[in-house]
Amino acid sequence: MKTTFMKSTLAAACCAALALGAAFVPAEPAHAISFGSSETKAELPDFVKLVEENGPGVVNISVIKNARTVDVPGFGIPGFDERHAEIFRRFGFPMPFEFGGGKERIPEQRGTGSGFIISADGLIMTNAHVVEGADQILVRLTDKREFQGKVLGTDKQTDIAVVKIDAKDLPVLKIGDSSQLKVGQWVAAIGSPFGLDNTVTAGIVSALSRNLPSDQYVPFIQTDVAVNPGNSGGPLFNMQGEVVGINSQIFSTSGGFMGLSFAIPIDLAMQVKDQLVESGSVTRGYVGVYIQELTQELADSFGLKTPQGALVTKIEKDSPAEKAGLKEGDVITSFNGKKVTSSVTLPMIVSTMKPGTKADMTVVRDKKEMTISVTVGTNAKAAQEAAGAANSHKLGVTVRPLTKEELVQADTSGLLVEQATGFAAKNGIMPGDIIVSANGKLVKSVSDLQAACQKDQVLLLVQRQGGRIFVPIRFTDDEKDAKK
Numbered sequence: 001m002k003t004t005f006m007k008s009t010l011a012a013a014c015c016a017a018l019a020l021g022a023a024f025v026p027a028e029p030a031h032a033i034s035f036g037s038s039e040t041k042a043e044l045p046d047f048v049k050l051v052e053e054n055g056p057g058v059v060n061i062s063v064i065k066n067a068r069t070v071d072v073p074g075f076g077i078p079g080f081d082e083r084h085a086e087i088f089r090r091f092g093f094p095m096p097f098e099f100g101g102g103k104e105r106i107p108e109q110r111g112t113g114s115g116f117i118i119s120a121d122g123l124i125m126t127n128a129h130v131v132e133g134a135d136q137i138l139v140r141l142t143d144k145r146e147f148q149g150k151v152l153g154t155d156k157q158t159d160i161a162v163v164k165i166d167a168k169d170l171p172v173l174k175i176g177d178s179s180q181l182k183v184g185q186w187v188a189a190i191g192s193p194f195g196l197d198n199t200v201t202a203g204i205v206s207a208l209s210r211n212l213p214s215d216q217y218v219p220f221i222q223t224d225v226a227v228n229p230g231n232s233g234g235p236l237f238n239m240q241g242e243v244v245g246i247n248s249q250i251f252s253t254s255g256g257f258m259g260l261s262f263a264i265p266i267d268l269a270m271q272v273k274d275q276l277v278e279s280g281s282v283t284r285g286y287v288g289v290y291i292q293e294l295t296q297e298l299a300d301s302f303g304l305k306t307p308q309g310a311l312v313t314k315i316e317k318d319s320p321a322e323k324a325g326l327k328e329g330d331v332i333t334s335f336n337g338k339k340v341t342s343s344v345t346l347p348m349i350v351s352t353m354k355p356g357t358k359a360d361m362t363v364v365r366d367k368k369e370m371t372i373s374v375t376v377g378t379n380a381k382a383a384q385e386a387a388g389a390a391n392s393h394k395l396g397v398t399v400r401p402l403t404k405e406e407l408v409q410a411d412t413s414g415l416l417v418e419q420a421t422g423f424a425a426k427n428g429i430m431p432g433d434i435i436v437s438a439n440g441k442l443v444k445s446v447s448d449l450q451a452a453c454q455k456d457q458v459l460l461l462v463q464r465q466g467g468r469i470f471v472p473i474r475f476t477d478d479e480k481d482a483k484k
Contacts (some may be wrong), residue, residue: 045186050241051200056142057117057173058234060192061126061149061163063134065109068425114191114234115139115163116173116243118273122147122165125273126233127248128154131161135396135422139165142198153276157217157284157351158264159248160272161233173235176242178265181205181221189225189247189261191234201226210262211344212249217284217351220262221245227261236263245269271352280450285353286379288319289326293343302331303367309333310346324374327365334362350376395453395473396422397429399446412436412463414443427473429462436468437461 113130117123124139131137137149147165154161181187188202203225210220221236227247236245245263252258275282294307302311309331315322332340335349336359353359355378360371398419407413414436420429435443438452439459452458457474 045202045239047188047200047202050188050237050239051190054173054235054237054241055190055198055200056171058142058190058198059115059117059124060140060195060197061113061115061124061130061233062138062140063111063113063131064136064138065111065133065421066135066426067108068106112192112195112230113232114230114247116233116235117170118172118175120168120170120172122167122170123152123277124149124163124165125246125269126161126163127246128156128159128161130233131163132156133421135425137163139163140197141170153280153282155272155276155282157282158268158272159218160246160264160269160276162273162276174240174242175266175270176238176240176244178221178244178267181208181238181244183208186239187223187225187244188237188239189223189227189231189234190237191227191231191247193226193228193230195230199231206260209345211342212262217348218248218264218268219345219348220249221265223261223263224259225261226257228257229255268352283355283378284351285355285357285376286319287321287324287326287350287374287376288316288379289321289332290314290316291332291343291346294331302329302364304331304333304364308339308341309364310340310343320374320377324361324372326361326363326372326374329365331364332361333364333369335359336361395449395458396420396424396426397435399435399449401445402434410434410463414463415446415449423473423475427471429460429471430464432464434463435460436463 111130111134113126115124115126115130118125131149131151131154134151137151139147139149141147145167147167149163149165152162152164183205185205186202187205188200190198190200193199193201203223205221206224207222208219210222212218212220221244223236225236225247227250231247232249234247235243236247238244244266246266246269247261247263249262250257251260251262272282289310290313291310292313294302294304294309294311296307298311299305299307312321312326312328312330312332314328315326332346334340335346336353336357338349340346340349353376355376357376358373359376360373363370363372397417399415399417402410402414402416406416412434414434417424417429417431417433417435420431420433435449437443437460438449441448441452443449443452453475455475457472460471460473462469462471
């Protein structure tokens with residue numbers, strides 16, 4: 001549509017000039033066509049320079065999940081045996097589970113996404129869902145060089161991942177300030193939709209701080225930039241060539257672009273990145289309240305002019321909120337100087353705060369405004385889950401400490417394996433195993449296991465169904481330092 005419009009405009013301009021007997025003046029180039037009077041000109045943006053300068057910093061990420069065999073549960077129907085199962089098979093009825101359980105072979109799976117370089121020595125940011133469960137990660141640059149990638153850490157809550165490649169002197173993208181974005185501002189995306197490297201699309205910011213039902217920690221940037229499968233993890237640029245977001249999701253009824261795409265603000269992404277690089281996991285602030293959205297009727301009941309704020313419905317026992325004196329029925333209208341516009345705003349604000357930080361809350365209680373100070377804490381359960389997930393980036397296991405009941409039943413201490421991929425799965429580690437020791441030292445925490453996996457190999461003592469076996473694991477890539 002733009003090309004057709006520009007051609008017809010230029011033709012009309014030429015005809016008008018000739019009819020008036022005026023000298024022909026070449027029209028302005030397409031990237032600088034002006035509209036309106038000389039006092040108020042609007043120009044179409046020029047993306048050429050932006051792409052030339054920043055395209056080399058965008059990478060294609062290909063992932064491979066190896067073929068594997070998983071256990072399939074049995075029917076579990078009393079009186080149902082192999083004879084009944086055979087009747088089902090002969091008459092063509094679907095058999096989602098084999099009688100008595102069995103094994104299912106899952107073939108190799110491949111996927112593709114995008115990422116961008118944030119340090120000259122090979123740090124790359126992308127989406128967590130792009131590299132989730134990957135056994136092999138291949139990063140391809142615009143100059144066709146390819147590197148094996150290693151995941152330093154992922155955060156599913158914000159869909160952020162950091163990947164490392166062994167390289168030097170790489171082109172680095174400039175990081176912008178997403179808090180300065182305005183609705184209607186031009187933005188551009190570079191990525192690999194459907195595997196087509198360095199594809200450029202553009203549009204405008206449609207909305208800011210958009211809250212999606214599945215994400216309570218991310219105030220998404222909504223745009224109308226064309227984003228499709230494979231764009232995930234790629235950068236969103238402002239017109240200064242600065243990264244202001246990471247393309248993450250689209251709204252679609254067909255699986256393709258429909259004018260609604262969502263990017264993670266780069267300010268939040270960089271906070272998450274710093275923690276992932278430092279420790280491999282993310283620790284979030286926590287105050288321990290259950291909240292609900294305000295309606296106009298509720299706002300009237302609590303003495304509020306507008307239905308803005310977070311209504312407290314429950315206080316967790318021994319939580320920072322309880323210690324601070326917060327009560328059920330309080331309406332939190334601001335936290336640490338930031339306005340709480342809705343119930344989804346509060347978790348976003350609190351989660352980005354460092355545990356131990358003191359903050360003031362503005363609270364409406366009994367139709368009167370008051371200030372309450374709280375010391376932000378840590379959700380112990382979430383921290384434990386994050387620590388367990390953090391270890392999976394090298395060994396390939398998600399683990400957690402044993403519960404009191406499991407300690408008694410297993411008659412041992414250690415870490416319970418909840419998921420096994422990568423090196424762990426290749427060497428026979430399975431969900432349900434208990435890692436008792438690593439390199440001869442008892443494993444009492446996730447940090448103990450992480451410390452043991454810092455070198456090129458580790459010797460694990462694993463307990464399985466009452467028996468114990470030693471499992472040696474060597475961390476080597478089939479194509480280490482590959483450069484093609």
